[in-house]
Amino acid sequence: MATESTNTAETQTGGSGKTIALVLAAVAVVLFILGLMGDYAPEGGGLSIDPMSQFEVSPLFGGDELSWFVPSNVTLWMGIAIAAVAALLVMGTRGRAVIPGRSQSMAELVYGFVHKMVEDVAGKDALPYFPYIFTAFLYIVFANVLGLIPASFTTTSHAAVTVTLALTVFISVTVIGFAKNGVGFLSLFWLTSAPLILRPVLAVIEVILYFARPVSHSVRLFGAIAAGHAVMKVFAGFAGAALIAPLAIAGMVAIYALELLVAVLQAYVFTILTCVYLKDALHPHH
Amino acid sequence: MADDATAAAADAAPGMPQLDITSFPNQIFWLVVTLIAIYLIVSRVAIPRIGAVLAERQGTLTNDLATAEDLKRQAAEAEAAYNQALADARSEAHRIADETRAEIQAELDSAIARADAEIAAKAAESEARIAEIQAGALKSVEAVAGDVAADIAKAVAPGQSVDAKALADAVAARMKG
Incomplete structure (x- = not known):
């Protein structure tokens, strides 16, 4: 037996x-x-390194007109991200098993990971906002990882996308802060732990830092992803030259592994920063 | 015209397609659509379902733990009952053994007493008979001694008459001696 x-x-x-x-x-x-x-195909035997063409947004079904509703490669890869999310969270949990299978375990793991993050970083009263934070995490992590498929398009490598995500967080958090605390939200900028003379100066710095948040929040994500993809493309271009091809391919493999880490890490960083900002909005008193 | 314009725009931004503002509305529109789609999937299906599964698992675990606790308690109770029964049986056995022993002892005692009494009676009877026999024997000895003395006297002094009374006294005196 x-x-x-x-x-x-x-x-x-x-x-x-x-x-x-x-x-x-x-x-x-x-x-x-x-x-x-x-x-x-290299033209005239030279290297054709064009690391930026991978980021071009183009209509999916031909034509040059890129109006706001035309399905583009952005649409395609965002659609694949939606399908991947649905496959993991809907198909994967179809069984609703008390003893989960592999895909349900994965779904529960992701759920538990983000849920615990929101609860630990932003507190229990941030849990009503968990669905949106979970949405952002899922979108970013799937877009980043799908972008690592060769010949794919990485939607998170664009400032338009990450700035929209970051501004959504920034505006929502600011609105939540004022809605929950009223004018008391401004105490976020008034550091009572500092000497009284320094407080106005620090308040100015704090306000500047507060408005710098969406910038760093968005540039961090799209910068890391775009730079990584550009570097990979450069290595791939060098692989066309026979002399340095082994080196370039080895470098490509190493960078790819690093990018896999960056893809997940950046999604994590974006999400945890969202939680930190939310915590500031819910509990502005230091 | 339009083609020329986009081509010119593409040429104008050779470095970063990320800075090509003409693609922004398209990206932002589809991003919003995507976020709404994922949000609906997450909030309508995934979170309720996974939350329910996790709650159910927690419930099952709690129930199982409670059942295990209950079974453990029952086992402990059964063991206590078993030990109690064992102790009861042991004390009962002791009691029965003691009773039996006491009964046997009493029977033995009475039997011994009866035997003693019987023996005493028999001994008294025997003593009486011995005394009787002894008395009888003394009398016979006296008679035999008298006879022997008369015979001896006849043998020692033939023809001479022997005073029977004196003989008897002499024999009696000697016997006391």
């Missing part, structure tokens, strides 16, 4: 390993064809 069960387990792992290998092979073939179709 025992040997039989081990055998089944082995065949199962072997089966899933085979599936993964097949998927990887299919991805490789698709990417190879994409590469043949793309404009990667």
